[in-house]
Amino acid sequence: MTNPDAPFIEATRTSYDTIAHDYTARFADHLAELPLERSLVTAFAELVQERGAAPVADLGSGPGYVTARLHALGVPVFGVDLSPRMVALAREAHPALRFHVGSMTSLDLPDGTLGGVLALYSIIHIPDDHLPAAFAEFHRVLEPGGHVLLGFQWGDDEGGLHLSERFGHEISLDYHWRTPETVAGLLTEAGFRLQARLVREPLDDEKRPRAFVLARKPER
Structure with a gap:
């Protein structure tokens, strides 16, 4: 578990609070532009529904469009995001759904209560030395047999990217x-069993390939 006041968490929260309105206007339903991601979310929903009615957490839910799509697929789901302003906008856009302020590195959830964890393009803001703590949290909150689906930009170069303006x-x-x-x-x-890995090439103005990893918490 990572200290919720860690500098990278505060910087990420403040940055997304600052750009929340513009980001939401640009990405109100980004999945509408991404057929491969839509198909993966649908497959994830089917895997979760095979297990029963345990809820799914959409971590780094942003404007809430992924949460809304899972809900439309019949999955009991709620969103979690670091940014209070982003959460407020998601609640405004999707008033029938639940969104909470929180960090995926220290989830305020009981052990073994989720059927699935989804994080599309949100683990990219977690530094390498804090990522194991996040995955340990995913494992802790998932019920045995629960699934995790991650999406992120592919890269093997050092340093990543720092943005001072957006x-x-x-x-x-x-x-x-x-x-x-x-x-x-x-x-x-972290204790997961891998089920699938996928890489797609960049689309349009994207600069990097997108990668997806699907894994499952063992039954016992």
Whole structure:
């Protein structure tokens, strides 16, 4: 578990609070533009529903469009995001759904209560030395047999990216690029069993491939 007041958490929260309105306007339903991601979310929903009615947490839920799509697929789901302003906008856009302020590195959830954990393009803001703590939290809150689906920008270069400006606003936001092999290895170390890895090439103005890893918490 990571201290919720860690500098990278505060910087990420402040940055997304600053750009929340512009980000939501640009990405109100980004899945509508991404057929492969939509199919993966649908497959994830089917895997979770096979296990029963335990809820799913959409971690780094942002504007809430992934949470809403899971809900439309019949999955009991709620969103968690670091940014209070992003959570407020998600609640405004999707008033029938639940969204909470929180950090995926220290989830305020009981052990073994979730059927699934989904994190699309949100682990990219967690530094390497804090990622094992996040995956340990995923493992803790999932019920035996629960699934985790992660999406992130692919990269094996050092340093990632630091942004000091976005949408015309001054921010301080770090991005960390990783390979599917790195993420899969950390999930295995956290106690998960791997089920799938996938990489797609960049689309349109994207600069990096996108990677996805699906894993499962063992039954017992």
